[in-house]
Structure formats: C-alpha cells, structure tokens
Amino acid sequence: MDIERLKTDILILGAGGAGLFAALHALKADPDLDVTVVAKGLLGKCGCTRMVQGGYNVALNPGDSVERHFMDTIEGGKWLPHQELAWTLVTRAIERVQELENEIGCFFDRNPDGTLHGKAFAGQTFDRTVHKGDLTGIEIINRLMEQVWARPIRRLEEHRAVALIPANDGALSGVLLIDVRSGEFRFIAAQAVLLATGGGPTMYRYHTPSGDKSMDGLAMALRYGLPLRDMEMVQFHPTGLLAGPDTRMTGTVLEEGLRGSGGHLLNGAMQRFMGDYDPKLERATRDVVSRAIYAEMRAGRTTRNGGVYIKMSHLGPARVAKEFKGMVDRCRDCGFDLAGGLVEVVPTAHYFMGGVVCRVDTATERHGLFVAGEDASGMHGANRLGGNGVANSTVFGGIAGDTMPRWIAANPGHREPDHHVLDAELARAQHPFGQAPGDLNALREKLLDCMWHDVGVVRDRSSVERGLKALDGIEAELLATGVADSDRRFDLTWHDWLNLRSLTEISRVIALAALKRENSRGAHFRSDFPEPGELATSTFTVARQGANGVNISASPVQFTHVKPGETLIRDALAAE
Amino acid sequence: MTVRLYLWQRATAAVMVPLVLLHIAVILYVSRQGLTAADILSRTHGSLPWASYYALFVAAASIHAAIGVRNVLTEWSPLGERGAGWCALSLGIALALLGFHAVVALVLM
Amino acid sequence: MPAELSVALWRGAEDGRYETYRVPRRESQTVLDVVSFVQRHIDPTLSYRFACRVGVCGSCAMTVNGKPRWTCRTHVAKVAGDGRLEIGPLENLPVIKDLATDMQAFFEKWQRAKGVFEPSRTRLDAIEEIRPDSPARRAADAAIECINCGVCYAACDTVRWNRDYLGPAALTRAWTLVNDERDAGVAARLQAVAAAGGCHACHSHQSCQELCPQALNPTAAIAGLKRRTLAAYLKGEIEP
Amino acid sequence: MIHRLSGLALAIFLPVHFFVLGLSFHGGARLDSVLRWTDQPPVKLAEGGLVFLLTVHLLGGLRVLAIENFAWSDGQKQLATLAAAASAIVAFVFLVRVF
Numbered sequence A: 001m002d003i004e005r006l007k008t009d010i011l012i013l014g015a016g017g018a019g020l021f022a023a024l025h026a027l028k029a030d031p032d033l034d035v036t037v038v039a040k041g042l043l044g045k046c047g048c049t050r051m052v053q054g055g056y057n058v059a060l061n062p063g064d065s066v067e068r069h070f071m072d073t074i075e076g077g078k079w080l081p082h083q084e085l086a087w088t089l090v091t092r093a094i095e096r097v098q099e100l101e102n103e104i105g106c107f108f109d110r111n112p113d114g115t116l117h118g119k120a121f122a123g124q125t126f127d128r129t130v131h132k133g134d135l136t137g138i139e140i141i142n143r144l145m146e147q148v149w150a151r152p153i154r155r156l157e158e159h160r161a162v163a164l165i166p167a168n169d170g171a172l173s174g175v176l177l178i179d180v181r182s183g184e185f186r187f188i189a190a191q192a193v194l195l196a197t198g199g200g201p202t203m204y205r206y207h208t209p210s211g212d213k214s215m216d217g218l219a220m221a222l223r224y225g226l227p228l229r230d231m232e233m234v235q236f237h238p239t240g241l242l243a244g245p246d247t248r249m250t251g252t253v254l255e256e257g258l259r260g261s262g263g264h265l266l267n268g269a270m271q272r273f274m275g276d277y278d279p280k281l282e283r284a285t286r287d288v289v290s291r292a293i294y295a296e297m298r299a300g301r302t303t304r305n306g307g308v309y310i311k312m313s314h315l316g317p318a319r320v321a322k323e324f325k326g327m328v329d330r331c332r333d334c335g336f337d338l339a340g341g342l343v344e345v346v347p348t349a350h351y352f353m354g355g356v357v358c359r360v361d362t363a364t365e366r367h368g369l370f371v372a373g374e375d376a377s378g379m380h381g382a383n384r385l386g387g388n389g390v391a392n393s394t395v396f397g398g399i400a401g402d403t404m405p406r407w408i409a410a411n412p413g414h415r416e417p418d419h420h421v422l423d424a425e426l427a428r429a430q431h432p433f434g435q436a437p438g439d440l441n442a443l444r445e446k447l448l449d450c451m452w453h454d455v456g457v458v459r460d461r462s463s464v465e466r467g468l469k470a471l472d473g474i475e476a477e478l479l480a481t482g483v484a485d486s487d488r489r490f491d492l493t494w495h496d497w498l499n500l501r502s503l504t505e506i507s508r509v510i511a512l513a514a515l516k517r518e519n520s521r522g523a524h525f526r527s528d529f530p531e532p533g534e535l536a537t538s539t540f541t542v543a544r545q546g547a548n549g550v551n552i553s554a555s556p557v558q559f560t561h562v563k564p565g566e567t568l569i570r571d572a573l574a575a576e
Numbered sequence B: 001m002t003v004r005l006y007l008w009q010r011a012t013a014a015v016m017v018p019l020v021l022l023h024i025a026v027i028l029y030v031s032r033q034g035l036t037a038a039d040i041l042s043r044t045h046g047s048l049p050w051a052s053y054y055a056l057f058v059a060a061a062s063i064h065a066a067i068g069v070r071n072v073l074t075e076w077s078p079l080g081e082r083g084a085g086w087c088a089l090s091l092g093i094a095l096a097l098l099g100f101h102a103v104v105a106l107v108l109m
Numbered sequence C: 001m002p003a004e005l006s007v008a009l010w011r012g013a014e015d016g017r018y019e020t021y022r023v024p025r026r027e028s029q030t031v032l033d034v035v036s037f038v039q040r041h042i043d044p045t046l047s048y049r050f051a052c053r054v055g056v057c058g059s060c061a062m063t064v065n066g067k068p069r070w071t072c073r074t075h076v077a078k079v080a081g082d083g084r085l086e087i088g089p090l091e092n093l094p095v096i097k098d099l100a101t102d103m104q105a106f107f108e109k110w111q112r113a114k115g116v117f118e119p120s121r122t123r124l125d126a127i128e129e130i131r132p133d134s135p136a137r138r139a140a141d142a143a144i145e146c147i148n149c150g151v152c153y154a155a156c157d158t159v160r161w162n163r164d165y166l167g168p169a170a171l172t173r174a175w176t177l178v179n180d181e182r183d184a185g186v187a188a189r190l191q192a193v194a195a196a197g198g199c200h201a202c203h204s205h206q207s208c209q210e211l212c213p214q215a216l217n218p219t220a221a222i223a224g225l226k227r228r229t230l231a232a233y234l235k236g237e238i239e240p
Numbered sequence D: 001m002i003h004r005l006s007g008l009a010l011a012i013f014l015p016v017h018f019f020v021l022g023l024s025f026h027g028g029a030r031l032d033s034v035l036r037w038t039d040q041p042p043v044k045l046a047e048g049g050l051v052f053l054l055t056v057h058l059l060g061g062l063r064v065l066a067i068e069n070f071a072w073s074d075g076q077k078q079l080a081t082l083a084a085a086a087s088a089i090v091a092f093v094f095l096v097r098v099f
C-alpha cells in the first residue's frame, strides 16, 4: 500500500500537558529542530489535562517542603513508587509551576495578600494544591496551546497514532498514523519520538477520562516490546455522576470537595452508610470510599440506576450553589438538583498509575523512544495523589523536551523503517474492513461490564480469571466484527473499533497484573488477599509481551531515598 | 474599521445626539402648526445660530454616515475595504455638499 | 416527554443536506447523546467531534435548532420540548464532514489578536504577588474560563459578514491579557486589536454574550478593548 | 439589525432631504409651488418616515454607545431588551404624533 511519508526531527504523540510541554521545551532547546505534535482530537482540546479540576501539587508555600511532598507521594503510593522518579516529580514541580505562571501565562488563584493559594486535597499533610478555581486544567492547557500555536511547531490534529515502527535494529524509526479527517495513512519518520497519549482507563463501565483516550499508547508500547509497570493500578474516584446507561455524562466526576465539605452518601435505603466502613466517614480517602460504595452496590442497597446518593442539601442549598457552582451547573444541565436534591453517584475509573517503564530523563528501553505523562509509570506507585497528575505530565513532558534534542545531537539521523512491521501494522489497522460489519456497541458494553465487575474496584482470583476468559471471547468477537468500508473520512466507527482493540489488549494486561499481585495496596484490592503485605519487601509488577502472550514478573522496589518506617520530614525539619 | 474611523464615527454620533433631539423637537413643534416653507425660512433666514447648528449637523452626519456606509459595504457587498472606502467617501462628500447647499439656501435666501 | 425524537442531522460537507432520523427519547439525554445514538445504532458513518463530554473541552459545539450550543451539556428537554431537533455544524467555519467543522481560522485569529501571554519573568523567578481583588485582576478573569468552543464565533453576525473580524473569543482573550499585570506585550496587542477587523468592527450585537455556555461576556470585554485602544490612540501610543 | 437598516435608510434619504431643502428654497419665486408640494401626502409620509428612522437610529445608537462606554451591571441583558422595547414604543408614539 502506498502511503504518504513525512519526516520530522521530534515527533510528539499526544497534545496534553506532557506533549505540549515537550514541544515547547524541545524547540527552545534547539530552535533548528523540526518539532511535530500529533493529537487525536484538536490541539489542547482533547485529553485529560484539560479536565483537571482540583489542581497542581507543589511545595512552594512557606511551611511546606519538597520532602513533605515526597513523603506524601510515597506514602500515598503505598511504598511502591520509583523513588527517583517521585523525587524528580516533587522537586521539579516548583520550577514547572513558576514556568506555567511566569512564562506560559497561567493565572493561578491567590490568597488575599497576593501570594499563591494552595488548597487542601485528600491524603496530603499540607494544603499545597495550586489551582485556578475548579477549572485548573482549562487554564493550563489553553495557555500551553496558545504558546504552541504561536511557534513554528507542526500540528497534526485529528491524527491517530496506530503503531510505533522500529528500524531493523529495533531502535525506533517512526510512527504510523491515520489522518482521521481524510481516513488516509501517514508514516512519519522521526529521530526521536515522545509517547504522551495519556493512558486513561476507559474500559470500565464508569470512567472519567476524555472520550479520545483508549490506551492506544500503552497498546502500541506493548506491541513494540516495552515493559509496562504497575498495570494493576487503576484509580477509582468515588463520586462519578450516574445518569443511566444512555448518556455520556454517566461516569463524569463530581469533585472531591463535595465530600470534603460535608456531603453525605446515602444508599438506596436512604441510610448513611460510611460509618460501617471507616471512622472518617465520607472524608475517608478515595479508595476507601470507592470500596464502601462498591460494597453497598454488591449488597444490592442501590438507587434506581444502581448506585448511591450524594446529598448536599443539609448544608443549605444556597451555600452549595455558591461554593460548588460548577458542579451544581453541570448536574442541572443534565437534569439533577445537586444543591437541593439527591444525585446518584457511583465509583468511576479515573486515572491509570501503570505505564511504560522509564528513566528519570524519560528515556525508555528502546533507542529513540521517550515517554511522559500518564503513559509513563513509577511516579505514583499504588495510588496517585490528587494534584500529582498534572504535576507529573508537565514536569516530565518538559524533561522529555529537554532530553530529546540532546539525545538527537548524540545520535543524529533518521532510521529506515522495518517494512515488514510497517506492512503488518497497516494490515492490522485495516483489519475491520475485511470483516462483515457487526454490533460494536454490544461488544463495548460487554467489555465495560466485564472489567467493571471482574477486574474493578474489588477483585479476587476467581473474578479476574473469569474476566480473562471473557476478554478472550471479546477479543475473538472483535476480530470477527467488521466496519463497512464505505467512507473512511472522519469514520468514528472505525476509530471506535480501534479504540476497542487497544482497550481490550490493555485490559488483559491489567487483569494479568491484578492476578500477579497477591496483596492489597492502594488502588488494587484483592478480597482474597486483603492485607498490604510486608512493605520492606515490596515488589512492583512488570508486564511484557512474549512470544506466547504477556508475561508478568515482580521486581523489588528500590528504597533509594527512604525506607518503610522512615521519613524525610524530620531530617528536613532538623536541617532548618 | 480601525480606531481612527471608530473615533470619528462615535464622536460624531455623540455630537449628533443633542442636535437630533433638538431637531426632532423642532419638527414636532412646527408640524403641529402645519409646516410651511415660509415658516422655516422666516425662522432660519439670516440667523447665525441656526446656520451653525445646521452646519455642524451636516458635517457630523456626513462623516458619520460615510463611515457607517463604509462598514455596511465592507460587510454586505463584495467591494472589499478599498472599494467600500471610495464609495463611502463619495457619499460623504455628496452629503456634505448637498447639506451645505441646503444650509446656505435656508439661511441666506 | 415524547417517546421518540425526530432528529434532522446535517450530512455531507458544505453542499450537504439534512436527513431525518428517529431516536428514542430518554430521561437523561443530551444532544450529544442523540448524535451518538445515531452513529452507534442507526448510521455508523455519521461524523462529529467531542472529547471531554462534560463541558470543558469545547469540541462538541453544533448548531441546535438554529442556535450554536455545546451539545454535551445541552439537555434535550431544554431545546426540544416538541420532540424535534435539527442539528447542524457550527456556522462561520468550514464544514469538514457532517457535524464537524474546521476550527483553524478560529485559532489563527486568536493568534492574530495576540492572544498569547508575553512573559516578563522566567521560570527561575518567584511568582508575582497579585491581590485577587484588584480591579485589573478581576478584569483579567474575563476570558479565563473560555473553553474555545466557538459558540460565540458562530453566533456573531459580524463574523459572518466580515471575514477579517477576529471574533468575540479572541478579543475577549486579548482583553484578559491587556489587564494582566504580568504581561509584557500590551502595546503590540492593542495595536493588533485596533486594526481593521479588530474590536471596533464589533457592533455590540450581544449574541456572543447571550449564548456563551460559560456565561462569559465578550461584549463587555470588547467594549473594554474599544475604550482602551481609543485612549491609547489619543495618547499616540498606537498607530491607527 | 434595525439600527443598521435605519442608518442605511437615513444615509440614502438624507441626501434627498438635503437636496429637496436646498432646491426648494432657491429663490422666493418657487415658494408657492414648494408649499403646495410639501402638502402632498407622499412627501409628508417620506418626511415623517425620516423622522421615524432618525428616532429609531438614535435610540439604537444610544444603546451601542451605552454598552461601549458604561460599566456592565448584572442586569445588563434585561436593560438592553428594555431599551429596545422602550425605543420601539417611543418611535411609535413619534410616528403617530407626526401625522
């Protein structure tokens, strides 16, 4: 098949916080480089960075310290984080927030005296979350987007990456893309490629991320042979909106502050149930509340649509309407009265801690491929702190942008693609056109239910094994279900098919990793192994595509900065 | 539309506000009594205040209308900025000439 | 609540036409859900754009019963009391296919209005202390929640009539930056928005303000720019 | 839109108005004919229409000037509609009174 070929120096897959920061830094490091950004939707208007509500964790305010931020991250991550990565995250976040504010133009909220405001976020010992109201992501991504538009950076909007194409020696040669608008293929050869497609666990019945996210990046990385870490770690947010199966609104997140400021959770019998699970009631951490709601659901004490209620009205409808204007408006737009009535909620898949194994400078195992943002792994371990998500994507996106030009200077030149792989990938992406069209929706529903019930908030060996079997069936059915090859231009149904394929493949890795971890840490809860296990001998899972499927191994966590039972905070205090 | 044109158009509009109000008042007043040319002439003839009043009005209206028409033409006709500019300029000049002619007629005749 | 909706959707590019579909009415149903239903269950070739599905990305704007709206946050009950919907692509932008438009011009004008921050400090400097209640800081909030959905751009007559007109969103962004004490590019920005096609082309029709889903007020922001540029012109700070 | 059309119509009719005024007062000899001429209903209507247009345009213009130059209050939208309604009424009253 004849396809268009283009060449660029640096190719960035994804236009979220990670991708856009990488583009800006790369161009600044070497303005002679040709930098290209690929986005599945419109630049800056897709992905999850835009959806950030809460804010950005940074140890900037007096009284806070990077050590404190670091310890919160490690303890929140249940001692599984890669400590060098976590340390880089918390230390570099300072410079990154200053860059966002001083150079990119974000206007974060201030205290009355003019200093930067830090708000409280669950699971942290200091109010360090910098924000712009409760729409922080819009401010961050819009400002980044403007800066990218203002520069000679090539934009390939509405282009979908489908495969990482190696050269004959295994180093990366370039990336195969589909131009969504024209439906045509393009191969872009690049000296360095950044994978920043932003994870996003949208294979669960209820999920928060943007509709364009379907784990394509991790699926591509897996096929390319890269190791994936912590794949069992899916973070659920306890309060996703539940509005029935017929609306895309279902699953979207209602902010944590609702619980924090005194909202009550009621089950279908109108009883406040959190007391049965945790003395902190609704203010318990995300994972605890998610599991409690899930338990109520399993016990059948549910609302009409199968969730629980959140009730705010006892705080005074007027106060709620004022304090949570965004959330109240959002609920009203889909027909619910959050301030005065009851709104149905359900735990919802929110963030993916797993991802490609990488080094502190964002390099991966393969020559020429770098990774940043939610596609990368190790920074958060078993749990991501609210506010560490954008910090992660912007800090490491920037580092990738600094690293790639240096790497190119040391390893110049483009590499010829392996034509066998290229041809195979072309055929793979067009697979559905060779099959009889079928019901993709039923298949999607099956996948969502399978992951939700069997590999979701609470898992055990038998449920995961059941899930794996179901996944095999779903994959086989998917491969036999086609898409009519009538008009490939802006063919959402073709892309739905491709999304499902990526999701199914990564779902299997999640299930396998969940089977491997026989303890319960953070976001991963095995009802057959409810204990966290020995912290000092903690291991993390690594998944890798083998000849006969995906292999999962366990590697010991290196406690390079701090060991379980120790803390850096006291040292920091003593040093002051 | 640029700042300069904007300034002139809005400034002339502001100037015309009292002028037009007065104008309308006069019209209402005289139209009650039956408007005749003789009435008008007797009122305006040889009167410097009326002369300057109408002259100012004509000047403001010419500038204002020319800029206004220029905007309308750029937006609604295929003329483009330049063509619209010329059309509007001619209109403005025509308005001014006719207007001053009328003023002269009213005051001096 | 009717059991079924009669939904006319624009099919094709500029030279397309409306085609009618019957979609079951559901209690919780947004206009985006209606469009998705058609693509998922009736005609898989339907093209449209969305991303966040909760009103933050501004990808999903379409013309709904004659008015531009964000479809993911527009409940069917709000716009189709009689069970009829006519959904087309946004106006004033080229149609790519069906309900998806090409937003390139919208963002190019954003740049032409110098809607991009010009730094006065670097990442190594501390963050500037700015009191949140100062008038300039408040004025700078004008565009801060803009999701660049293009609804205002599609609603504005001046955009339709004047190809050069920068449009409400870009100008509102410029107004925010003009009030941003940290910004170092104010003079050039005032110059840019005072040129032909700039803020003075706005006729204060207010459709932008009426329809902005984020309840922003571009009309007021543009009026602010008109005054600010006029003052700058009178002081000789910018060329006409 | 009404503002625009009224402005345009004004711009078209004003030259005629000026022309007629200028022409008709050229020399007292034609005074009589002019007198008779202005009494004719069509002319009266046209002149009345001009006044109407002027009023409408004035009020529309005041609205624009107000939006552009005064601070925005929250009730701005209602204010704008109110102004529009008021201008319609006033214009109508004028029209009636002119005849």
Ligand SMILES: Cc1cc2nc3c(=O)[nH]c(=O)nc-3n(C[C@H](O)[C@H](O)[C@H](O)COP(=O)(O)OP(=O)(O)OC[C@H]3O[C@@H](n4cnc5c(N)ncnc54)[C@H](O)[C@@H]3O)c2cc1C
Pocket: A013, A014, A015, A016, A017, A018, A019, A038, A039, A040, A041, A044, A046, A047, A048, A049, A050, A051, A052, A053, A054, A055, A056, A057, A159, A160, A161, A162, A196, A197, A198, A199, A208, A209, A210, A212, A213, A214, A216, A217, A253, A350, A351, A372, A373, A374, A375, A386, A387, A388, A389, A390, A391, A393
């Ligand atoms: C509702 C919500 C609220 C959140 N709130 C917070 C918060 O308050 N604080 C916090 O720290 N974190 C928060 N997060 C997490 C945070 O948003 C993400 O972790 C972070 O933004 C990820 O950035 P990224 O650049 O890696 O990915 P994204 O911003 O998701 O960008 C991914 C990009 O890759 C593109 N892409 C995907 N697949 C392909 C493909 N195949 N080809 C080409 N391009 C592709 C996408 O279109 C997109 O442009 C929240 C997430 C959600 C969903």
Ligand code: HEM
Pocket: B010, B013, B014, B016, B017, B020, B061, B062, B064, B065, B067, B068, B069, B071, B072, C202, C203, C204, D003, D004, D005, D007, D008, D010, D011, D014, D054, D057, D058, D060, D061, D062, D064, D065
């Ligand atoms: C009563 C005094 C007047 C005031 C307050 C006034 C005010 C205005 C304003 C503010 C505008 C700009 C509208 C916009 O940009 O949308 C305008 C436009 C215009 N005016 Fe006037 N005006 C007055 C008298 C006149 C007169 C006497 C004429 C005719 C000779 C006239 C002709 C026009 C035209 C043609 C336009 C352009 C219409 C448009 O762009 O929509 N105006 N006027």
Ligand code: SF4
Pocket: C058, C145, C146, C147, C148, C149, C150, C151, C152, C153, C168, C169, C172, C211, C212, C213, C214, C215, C216, C218
């Ligand atoms: S100003 Fe409002 S309508 Fe216009 S792009 Fe921004 S959010 Fe959309």
Ligand code: F3S
Pocket: C155, C156, C157, C158, C159, C167, C168, C201, C202, C203, C204, C205, C206, C207, C208, C209, C218, C219, C222
């Ligand atoms: S609709 Fe258009 S004309 Fe001005 S006030 Fe809004 S930009």
Ligand code: FES
Pocket: C050, C051, C052, C053, C054, C055, C056, C057, C058, C059, C060, C061, C070, C071, C072, C073
């Ligand atoms: S899909 Fe993002 S605003 Fe509607």
